[in-house]
Structures are given as C-alpha cells and as structure tokens.
Amino acid sequence: MGEMYGIDGDLFERHYRNHLSGYRQWDQLSHAEDWVLFPKNMGSYLGIDEVALSQGELYTVLINKEAHGKKGSIIAIIKGTDAQTVCSVLLKMSRKRRFQAREITLDMASHMELIVRTCFPTAKRVVDRFHVQKLAYDAVQEMRIKARWEALDREAIEIHYAKTKGERYQAPVFENGDSLKQLLARSRYLLFKKESLWTQSQRQRAKILFREYPDIKKAYHLTMQLGLIYHQTKHADLALTKFARWYDQVDRSGFLSFGTIVRTIQSHYLEIVNFFHNRATNAASESFNAKIKAFRRVFRGVKDKAFFLFRVCKLYA
Structure with a gap:
C-alpha cells in the first residue's frame, strides 16, 4: 500500500497500529x-x-x-x-x-x-483420538529407527573390515534396489498409512521390510487395529471390550514401546472412551x-x- 500511494510503508504500519486500528484503545491491551x-x-x-x-x-x-x-x-x-x-x-x-x-x-x-x-x-x-493413535505410530517408528541404527552400525563395521583387507565395500541391495539402511529410511511414511493407500513401490518396499523385520510387521498391524477400533466402533461399551482385546495382543507381543501405550491408555481410559459418545x-x-x-x-x-x-x-x- 505504501508503494501504491507513494507513502513510507513503515510509517503507514505505525500509523495503522497506533491510530487507525483501535489497538491503543483495546480494553485488553494492558495484559x-x-x-x-x-x-x-x-x-x-x-x-x-x-x-x-x-x-x-x-x-x-x-x-x-x-x-x-x-x-x-x-x-x-x-x-x-x-x-x-x-x-x-x-x-x-x-x-x-x-x-x-x-x-x-x-x-x-x-x-x-x-x-x-x-x-x-x-x-x-x-x-x-489422534493423540492416542500417534502414540502407536511413534512406537512403530521407534522400532524402525532402532533397526536403522543397527543397520548403520553393521554397515560401518563392514566398511571398516573391507578397508583393512584393501577391498572396496559394496552394500547388498534388495530386489527393489534399496540397501538395508535405505529400506529402513524410506519405509517411514508407509508405516503411517493403511495398506489400501500404499503405492506400488511402497507395497513392494513393505513386503521386503516385513520379510526382514517380522516384529515391525506385527507392530504395524497392532497400530492399524487400534485405528480400526476408533473407525468401526460406535458404542462406548463395545469400545472397552475391543480395547481389552487389543491390550491382550500387545501383552503377547512383548514390545516394550507398546507397553507404554497400554499404560497411558489405561490411565486415561474414561476420557478416551468418552470419544465414542459424540465422536468428538x-x-x-x-x-x-x-x-x-x-x-x-x-x-x-x-x-x-x-x-x-x-x-x-x-x-x-
């Protein structure tokens, strides 16, 4: 506006704040x-x-x-x-x-x-509900990140070993062209999505990931099951039953990161189940x-x- 009307922009901004906007007369200005x-x-x-x-x-x-x-x-x-x-x-x-x-x-x-x-x-x-589901997503990502760090450490050791032998290290690749560390890095987004929403390349990458890491596959399916409870359940009483069954599956899995989710849900279960009254x-x-x-x-x-x-x-x- 300053350029359009040939006036100084900073000066106009100050005038707007101090005189035109009503800011100085605002009844809440003091605090x-x-x-x-x-x-x-x-x-x-x-x-x-x-x-x-x-x-x-x-x-x-x-x-x-x-x-x-x-x-x-x-x-x-x-x-x-x-x-x-x-x-x-x-x-x-x-x-x-x-x-x-x-x-x-x-x-x-x-x-x-x-x-x-x-x-x-x-x-x-x-x-x-999205904060509850995010805890489950974070638990799966924690498992993926841990596996990636282990893959990076293993690769660093193999590189060092190859150098001591005077050889050039070549990381093995899977059928989709990913190395192990690339597979784990590029799988981040597919683990947030339902299988029906995967692209063809994500579908192939997930197949390899789940073959190499069955625990990540199991954790992913636990996460999707939690989402289905929210998506498909209409009544609070039925939701409580489904949550209890989900707890049992988590206990049998033995995943420590999911144990944290269960404890969190149990401590807030009344407020979580209130969602199923109005789906707010x-x-x-x-x-x-x-x-x-x-x-x-x-x-x-x-x-x-x-x-x-x-x-x-x-x-x-």
Missing part, C-alpha cells in the same frame, strides 16, 4: 502479552490446546468449537502451559459461564487435564492453531506479541 479473555464466547463444546506463538514460546488456547473457526472462536489465549497460571485466568470467568461447558476435547498432557478439571468440573473430558476430536483446536501459524507466517514472525494477538482477536474473537 495482552500474558493473556486475553472473552467470556461471552463461551459455549457448550470447547477445545483446548497449546501453540507456539514466537520462538517456541507456548500459549494455551481455549476455543468455542461451535463457532467453526470464525468470529467468536477465541475464549482465551494465555501465555505458558502452567496449570496454575492458566487456571488463574480462566477462573476470572463467572461460575455460570464456566458451567456452560458440556464437553471439552484435549490431549493427554497432565496439565491440560488439571486445567479442565479445575475450571470446567461439569464438562465431559474427551481425549483426542480436537481437530477444531488443531485447525485453529494452524490458522494462527499461517497468520504468523504471513507477517514473517511476531515482533509485537500484543499487537499480533490484537489482530488475531479482531478476526476470531
């Missing part, structure tokens, strides 16, 4: 860097998550999911993730408004659960976080946090 709160945006169905605003500095964001990411979405944005700090801000809302909340989606972080339990005691807590996820919060990040990217970072939050709130609060 905007630490928190902003919009009690009138409270609703029945909420989502809570954290987002990095600038240089990895985390903010806790509470949204009204019924606003569908438009005006009225933001209930609160609070600096940090400390439960006591976040609660001190959310408790500024009246008891009547806080008790409007019927359902809140969140991840499995203990501080998030404490925040929700303290500020919205009557709301049903629903652990996001935290996708709205993740989508809203993506909007904040996109907004931040447009302005190439955040210099003035208070002004950045002012502009976000003008759009979404």
Whole structure:
C-alpha cells in the first residue's frame, strides 16, 4: 500500500497500529502479552490446546468449537502451559459461564487435564483420538529407527573390515534396489498409512521390510487395529471390550514401546472412551492453531506479541 500511494510503508504500519486500528484503545491491551479473555464466547463444546506463538514460546488456547473457526472462536489465549497460571485466568470467568461447558476435547498432557478439571468440573473430558493413535505410530517408528541404527552400525563395521583387507565395500541391495539402511529410511511414511493407500513401490518396499523385520510387521498391524477400533466402533461399551482385546495382543507381543501405550491408555481410559459418545476430536483446536501459524507466517514472525494477538482477536474473537 505504501508503494501504491507513494507513502513510507513503515510509517503507514505505525500509523495503522497506533491510530487507525483501535489497538491503543483495546480494553485488553494492558495484559495482552500474558493473556486475553472473552467470556461471552463461551459455549457448550470447547477445545483446548497449546501453540507456539514466537520462538517456541507456548500459549494455551481455549476455543468455542461451535463457532467453526470464525468470529467468536477465541475464549482465551494465555501465555505458558502452567496449570496454575492458566487456571488463574480462566477462573476470572463467572461460575455460570464456566458451567456452560458440556464437553471439552484435549490431549493427554497432565496439565491440560488439571486445567479442565479445575475450571470446567461439569464438562465431559474427551481425549483426542489422534493423540492416542500417534502414540502407536511413534512406537512403530521407534522400532524402525532402532533397526536403522543397527543397520548403520553393521554397515560401518563392514566398511571398516573391507578397508583393512584393501577391498572396496559394496552394500547388498534388495530386489527393489534399496540397501538395508535405505529400506529402513524410506519405509517411514508407509508405516503411517493403511495398506489400501500404499503405492506400488511402497507395497513392494513393505513386503521386503516385513520379510526382514517380522516384529515391525506385527507392530504395524497392532497400530492399524487400534485405528480400526476408533473407525468401526460406535458404542462406548463395545469400545472397552475391543480395547481389552487389543491390550491382550500387545501383552503377547512383548514390545516394550507398546507397553507404554497400554499404560497411558489405561490411565486415561474414561476420557478416551468418552470419544465414542459424540465422536468428538480436537481437530477444531488443531485447525485453529494452524490458522494462527499461517497468520504468523504471513507477517514473517511476531515482533509485537500484543499487537499480533490484537489482530488475531479482531478476526476470531
């Protein structure tokens, strides 16, 4: 605009911030860097998550999911993730408004659960299904990465041995042209996908991977079975039965990384099973976080946090 109208762009930006935008008259300016709160945006169905605003500095964001990411979405944005700090801000809302909340989606972080339990005691807590499934995906990737490091170590030893004999080392390759370390590196993405979504090359690579590493094959199928519980089950009681059967399979597998998942699920099973009542996820919060990040990217970072939050709130609060 500065170039179009022949004015200094930086000067115009300062004038917009200080005079045209209403920023200096904003009723939340005095505490905007630490928190902003919009009690009138409270609703029945909420989502809570954290987002990095600038240089990895985390903010806790509470949204009204019924606003569908438009005006009225933001209930609160609070600096940090400390439960006591976040609660001190959310408790500024009246008891009547806080008790409007019927359902809140969140991840499995203990501080998030404490925040929700303290500020919205009557709301049903629903652990996001994608966070549960991500634990299983991470367990499979952990097995793949461990196997890759072992392959790298083995190859380094073989290279050294070949040098001592004055020979040139040539890594053996599989029928698709991958060496062992390449096979393990290139299998990363196919382990996140269902078999029906694999390309032909991924199908061939998976066949070789599962032949060489049966444990990874078993872990992959356990992960897919967990996803099927979420996808196919409609009732909470049936979900509990299916989770119990899945636990038994995990126990029989003997995979230590999956043991961590089972313990995590068991400690949050009530909040996890609540998903099957309304099939609520935290996708709205993740989508809203993506909007904040996109907004931040447009302005190439955040210099003035208070002004950045002012502009976000003008759009979404």
